[in-house]
Every structure is written in structure tokens, then in C-alpha cells.
Amino acid sequence: MDWQALWLSIKLSCVTVIILIPFAILASRFLAYHNFTGKSWVEALIMVPLVLPPTVIGYYLLVGLGSQSWLGRFLEQVLGQQLVFHFSGLVVASIIVNIPFAIQPIQRAFESVPQEVRDAAACCGMSPLKILFKIELPLVWPGVLTALVLCFSHVLGEFGVVLMMGGNIAGETKTVAISIYDSVQAFDFASAGQMSLVLLLFAITVLALTTSMSRRLGRAHGSRHS
Numbered sequence: 001m002d003w004q005a006l007w008l009s010i011k012l013s014c015v016t017v018i019i020l021i022p023f024a025i026l027a028s029r030f031l032a033y034h035n036f037t038g039k040s041w042v043e044a045l046i047m048v049p050l051v052l053p054p055t056v057i058g059y060y061l062l063v064g065l066g067s068q069s070w071l072g073r074f075l076e077q078v079l080g081q082q083l084v085f086h087f088s089g090l091v092v093a094s095i096i097v098n099i100p101f102a103i104q105p106i107q108r109a110f111e112s113v114p115q116e117v118r119d120a121a122a123c124c125g126m127s128p129l130k131i132l133f134k135i136e137l138p139l140v141w142p143g144v145l146t147a148l149v150l151c152f153s154h155v156l157g158e159f160g161v162v163l164m165m166g167g168n169i170a171g172e173t174k175t176v177a178i179s180i181y182d183s184v185q186a187f188d189f190a191s192a193g194q195m196s197l198v199l200l201l202f203a204i205t206v207l208a209l210t211t212s213m214s215r216r217l218g219r220a221h222g223s224r225h226s
Contacts, residue, residue, distance in 0.1 A: 001194050005179035013155040016094040024102035032110035049097045058164025061093050085167045093165040094155045101150040109143025149210045153203055
């Protein structure tokens with residue numbers, strides 16, 4: 001078992017979720033409650049990572065953020081290090097790839113909040129920020145939980161975009177998915193099978209717990225309004 005690679009994958013998942021979920025909540029709320037010209041194009045752009053191969057996204061990130069591009073050179077001057085072949089580059093790549101997994105379930109949850117509830121809260125003098133934290137977030141929590149679990153699990157198993165953006169540097173960019181690939185390449189099927197089993201059991205456990213928690217939250221919400 002490559003514990004270093006597993007720990008790096010968990011660290012990458014945690015950092016990605018911490019950065020992405022708050023942004024996804026704000027973006028999802030805006031998309032759910034506002035109609036504007038070009039909205040369908042914005043939503044289509046958000047969903048692009050679902051249909052593009054991860055290696056294609058990784059290629060564009062590698063070219064766009066590499067030292068040969070103006071953006072890559074600018075970020076290197078600001079941050080003091082290059083993003084490509086570095087853990088910070090993996091974070092950027094993971095955030096971009098997981099945007100649809102974060103926004104879609106939260107947006108659907110916001111869209112299910114009745115307009116009358118928000119109007120009543122506004123009539124009571126609640127500010128938009130207070131409505132978000134006191135009214136909307138408790139109602140859309142199942143969607144937020146789903147987004148969190150999907151993003152965390154997806155980052156944990158990312159391969160193509162991680163390999164393109166970060167390469168295979170032990171302790172820096174070598175995730176558990178890349179470690180599994182290396183083990184297979186070396187005909188070490190025992191190690192590959194062990195790491196694959198850990199990811200499989202984790203995925204099943206997390207999805208089962210998420211489904212159970214979502215049902216409980218739904219029943220609790222239903223009982224409060226019955």
C-alpha cells in the first residue's frame with residue numbers, strides 16, 4: 001500500500017472541497033435565482049468537464065498555466081513557484097474538473113426552495129445574507145452534502161488531469177490513482193489490487209452514508225413542515 005500517495009490524494013481532496021464548495025454555493029444560488037442572457041451557455045460551460053476527457057482538460061491546463069504562457073509566467077512571479085508539476089497545480093486542476101460535480105446538485109437544491117419562503121423571509125426584514133444562512137442553507141443542505149461527497153470522491157480517484165498537470169513526482173504530485181497505474185505497469189498486481197480495493201470500499205461506504213444522511217435530513221425537513 002502506497003500510504004504516501006493515499007495521504008496526498010486525501011489532502012488534495014480536502015483542499016479542493018474547502019475551496020470549491022463555498023464558491024459553488026454562491027454560484028449555484030445565483031444561477032438558480034437569476035435569468036440572464038447567455039445563461040444556457042454559462043451552464044453548458046460549467047458542464048464541459050463532464051464530457052471532455054480528463055487528459056484534454058489536463059493538456060489545456062498544462063499549456064495555459066505552463067512557463068511558456070504569459071499567464072503561467074505571471075502566476076509564477078506572483079506565487080514564487082510554477083503551478084505545473086506542483087501540488088498547487090493539482091489543486092487548480094481538481095477545482096476546474098470538479099466544478100460541475102459541485103454546482104449541479106447545489107443548484108438543483110436551491111431551485112427546489114419555494115419562492116414564497118424567500119419572499120416571506122424578506123417581508124420579515126431579513127437581509128439577503130441572513131436569508132442565505134438562516135433559511136436557504138438549512139433547506140439545501142442535502143444538495144451541499146451530495147456535492148461535497150461527489151467532489152471529494154472524484155478527486156480521490158482522479159488520474160488523467162492529475163497526470164497531465166502534475167506528472168508523477170513522489171510526495172508532491174503522485175496520487176493513489178497514479179500509484180495504482182505504476183503498480184500495474186510494474187506487474188505488481190497485489191499492490192494495485194490492494195489500493196483499488198481501498199478506493200472501492202471507500203466509495204461504497206461514503207455513498208451509502210451520504211444517501212442515509214440525505215434521507216434523514218429530508219424526513220427531518222418534512223416533519224418540521226408537516
